[in-house]
Amino acid sequence: METRMELSRRTFIKFAGAVGAAGVVARPKPAAASALHPVNTPAVLVDTTRCAGCRGCEAACSESNHLPGPALQGQDAVFSKSRKTDVKVYTVVNRAKADSKQGEARYVKSQCMHCLDPACASACLAKALEKTSAGPVVYHPERCLGCRYCMVACQFDVPKFDFDSPSPYINKCSFCAERQEQGLQPACASVCPTGALQFGHREELIEDARTRIYQNPDKYVHHIYGESEAGGTSWLYITDVPFEKLGFRTDLGPTSPPELTRTALAAVPFVLTLWPPLLMGLYTFSKRRAEASKGTDQEAHHD
Amino acid sequence: MTDTTFDRGFDTRSWITEKIFMGMSFCDYLKSLLTPTNAIFALILIVGVPIVIYRFAFGIGAATNLTQVNPWGIWIGLDVMSGVALAAGGFTVATAVHILGLKEYQPIVRPALLTGFLGYLFAVIGLCADLGRPWKLPVPMVYSYGTGSVMFEVGWCVCLYLIVLGLEFSPAAFEWLGLRKAREWAVRMTLVLTIFGLCLSTLHQSSLGALFLMMPHRVHPLWYSGYVPVFFFVSAIIAGMSMVIVEGGLSHRVFKSQLNPNDHGTADTLTLGLAKGAAVVLFAYFFLKLQGLVDGGRYDLLLTPYGAWFLFELLGFVLTPCLLYAVAVRRQNATMARWVAGWTVLGIVVNRLNLSVIAFNYNAAERYVPGFMEIMVSVTIITIGIITFRWIVNRMPVLHEHPDFPQAH
Numbered sequence: 133m134e135t136r137m138e139l140s141r142r143t144f145i146k147f148a149g150a151v152g153a154a155g156v157v158a159r160p161k162p163a164a165a166s167a168l169h170p171v172n173t174p175a176v177l178v179d180t181t182r183c184a185g186c187r188g189c190e191a192a193c194s195e196s197n198h199l200p201g202p203a204l205q206g207q208d209a210v211f212s213k214s215r216k217t218d219v220k221v222y223t224v225v226n227r228a229k230a231d232s233k234q235g236e237a238r239y240v241k242s243q244c245m246h247c248l249d250p251a252c253a254s255a256c257l258a259k260a261l262e263k264t265s266a267g268p269v270v271y272h273p274e275r276c277l278g279c280r281y282c283m284v285a286c287q288f289d290v291p292k293f294d295f296d297s298p299s300p301y302i303n304k305c306s307f308c309a310e311r312q313e314q315g316l317q318p319a320c321a322s323v324c325p326t327g328a329l330q331f332g333h334r335e336e337l338i339e340d341a342r343t344r345i346y347q348n349p350d351k352y353v354h355h356i357y358g359e360s361e362a363g364g365t366s367w368l369y370i371t372d373v374p375f376e377k378l379g380f381r382t383d384l385g386p387t388s389p390p391e392l393t394r395t396a397l398a399a400v401p402f403v404l405t406l407w408p409p410l411l412m413g414l415y416t417f418s419k420r421r422a423e424a425s426k427g428t429d430q431e432a433h434h435d
Numbered sequence: 436m437t438d439t440t441f442d443r444g445f446d447t448r449s450w451i452t453e454k455i456f457m458g459m460s461f462c463d464y465l466k467s468l469l470t471p472t473n474a475i476f477a478l479i480l481i482v483g484v485p486i487v488i489y490r491f492a493f494g495i496g497a498a499t500n501l502t503q504v505n506p507w508g509i510w511i512g513l514d515v516m517s518g519v520a521l522a523a524g525g526f527t528v529a530t531a532v533h534i535l536g537l538k539e540y541q542p543i544v545r546p547a548l549l550t551g552f553l554g555y556l557f558a559v560i561g562l563c564a565d566l567g568r569p570w571k572l573p574v575p576m577v578y579s580y581g582t583g584s585v586m587f588e589v590g591w592c593v594c595l596y597l598i599v600l601g602l603e604f605s606p607a608a609f610e611w612l613g614l615r616k617a618r619e620w621a622v623r624m625t626l627v628l629t630i631f632g633l634c635l636s637t638l639h640q641s642s643l644g645a646l647f648l649m650m651p652h653r654v655h656p657l658w659y660s661g662y663v664p665v666f667f668f669v670s671a672i673i674a675g676m677s678m679v680i681v682e683g684g685l686s687h688r689v690f691k692s693q694l695n696p697n698d699h700g701t702a703d704t705l706t707l708g709l710a711k712g713a714a715v716v717l718f719a720y721f722f723l724k725l726q727g728l729v730d731g732g733r734y735d736l737l738l739t740p741y742g743a744w745f746l747f748e749l750l751g752f753v754l755t756p757c758l759l760y761a762v763a764v765r766r767q768n769a770t771m772a773r774w775v776a777g778w779t780v781l782g783i784v785v786n787r788l789n790l791s792v793i794a795f796n797y798n799a800a801e802r803y804v805p806g807f808m809e810i811m812v813s814v815t816i817i818t819i820g821i822i823t824f825r826w827i828v829n830r831m832p833v834l835h836e837h838p839d840f841p842q843a844h
């Protein structure tokens with residue numbers, strides 16, 4: 133509530149200055165997102181140095197979500213090119229474009245990052261995508277219009293649309309929200325044999341990741357991907373190869389995307405409350421003026 | 436004439452002849468439709484309508500080049516983004532006449548409102564082709580409010596504004612139907628509707644731009660700016676005014692029979708007045724865009740192909756028409772102003788396409804180019820829009836006064 137009020141007040145000042153120009157200029161601000169959500173939000177720490185590329189997580193995901201089994205199961209050929217998540221594929225493991233210094237192959241799992249302040253949910257006009265208070269970002273298919281704003285809004289290219297269907301839906305990883313409600317881990321994390329996927333509370337996992345980097349400063353890249361990217365995500369990554377070699381965007385700032393539109397949205401009530409009286413004023417003014425000039429015309433005639 | 440029909444109770448047959456067939460017999464009416472223009476329209480519809488059906492039967496993927504990487508195409512960029520911008524003439528002219536008291540523009544209020552109404556209507560129809568599940572449109576309207584979404588605001592404003600435009604234009608329809616009482620009521624609402632219309636337009640014209648605020652990762656840095664909503668609002672005013680000029684010019688050619696000879700001089704005066712206004716707003720828009728460029732500070736990108744395209748838009752489609760409008764006004768050359776207006780309209784379409792298609796996903800692995808079927812669907816929708824416009828202008832008092840309601844507009 134505090135932050136909301138603060139936001140509107142600031143917006144108002146900004147708005148008052150730019151009222152003629154619709155006053156909807158957004159300015160990036162540090163994300164207040166993490167304050168909106170409990171610190172103990174569920175999260176997964178992915179340590180790519182531990183991942184063996186077995187793709188057990190892919191199989192578990194498919195099974196749990198009743199999707200067709202992963203492509204080329206059990207075959208190394210699958211790593212010859214980089215795959216993406218798709219309508220019926222919620223997670224994929226790809227081989228990184230670089231090996232570790234010791235020459236070991238590196239793999240990276242991708243799926244929805246379950247942002248703390250998700251762009252997709254803020255984009256959705258029907259609340260079909262929704263950040264639940266428990267943490268996962270879930271999809272309500274019956275509400276979706278298929279506008280695909282969520283797809284372009286997501287900085288991680290996660291939501292996938294069933295272009296081939298006459299009644300298409302969005303598809304993406306749900307963080308196994310239902311399993312989590314039952315006290316279970318997400319399917320992928322529950323089967324990971326190497327501990328590369330570690331499920332837990334976000335703050336604790338960040339501590340854990342920091343410790344690993346601190347204790348092995350020569351091994352790890354000194355960065356936890358997802359700690360601040362896009363305002364913070366529930367999926368966190370540490371690695372010993374450069375993040376861009378894992379296929380991550382490294383140009384995402386700490387501002388959550390929805391933050392960029394909040395100012396514009398906050399301007400709505402001001403337009404609705406300021407425009408009408410302003411316009412009425414203009415109307416009265418122009419009417420008076422017209423009457424006055426008519427009056428002088430007539431006087432001129434009388435003369 | 437109208438009144439006598441009503442006095443004697445309702446005569447359906449003569450009503451249809453009078454209102455629908457414009458006083459001709461059915462056969463004569465059909466014959467009157469056999470024109471070269473209609474042949475072209477018919478051809479477009481024969482090709483286009485089956486494609487629309489195909490799209491709904493087999494899905495968006497079958498009819499478009501859209502992919503997981505490029506989920507937005509010209510149905511958004513052209514039909515929705517450009518359509519709504521070009522329909523801004525309705526609120527611009529209504530505000531000028533009813534609020535600022537520029538009564539001399541009264542004769543173009545109705546054409547502008549009709550262009551606006553149909554522009555929005557067909558933008559929404561275009562949107563329905565683009566939406567995966569358009570039958571779910573009531574969801575955000577009725578029970579699941581995504582209040583944190585800019586798209587939600589756009590949706591609501593466009594929906595409400597469509598109703599407002601319909602009401603603003605309704606006096607013309609009531610005059611056509613001879614419904615005096617209803618017309619009086621509708622006319623009485625003018626001021627309120629105009630104010631409400633301006634509020635809604637301010638909101639959604641800028642919000643269409645605000646949709647992109649969340650996407651600095653998609654929109655090329657030269658086009659991305661925190662000011663995009665302001666750019667969209669200001670350029671919508673330019674688009675609206677220019678579109679009114681273009682549409683007026685065309686109407687005067689196509690619907691010559693509806694005008695009396697001295698309308699021509701008035702039309703030129705009004706065109707030049709609008710041109711003057713458009714020149715001023717374009718000038719402001721040019722400096723706003725410059726400020727956006729300075730704010731972004733990415734001068735290095737100006738030397739790339741995208742930079743060249745950006746400069747072409749800025750100089751060719753903003754500064755040039757601004758200066759040419761000024762020249763046209765100076766020389767009192769209405770014909771020139773009409774050509775400049777056409778160029779300006781094209782420029783705004785290019786701008787909207789830049790934001791949503793051309794400079795959008797500029798860094799993606801795949802490039803999107805619209806397919807034949809996609810283009811045909813857009814062309815079909817625009818054609819149906821034009822046919823509707825003509826149908827209405829031929830029947831309702833839009834370009835001329837209704838003999839029973841002199842001084843009505």
Ligand code: SF4
Pocket residue numbers: 243244245246247250251252253269285286287288289290291304
């Ligand atoms: S990664 Fe994309 S789809 Fe997943 S929560 Fe974030 S914005 Fe939404």
Ligand code: SF4
Pocket residue numbers: 255256257258259260261275276277278279280281282283302
């Ligand atoms: S496609 Fe569906 S889920 Fe995505 S923003 Fe549109 S309505 Fe929401």
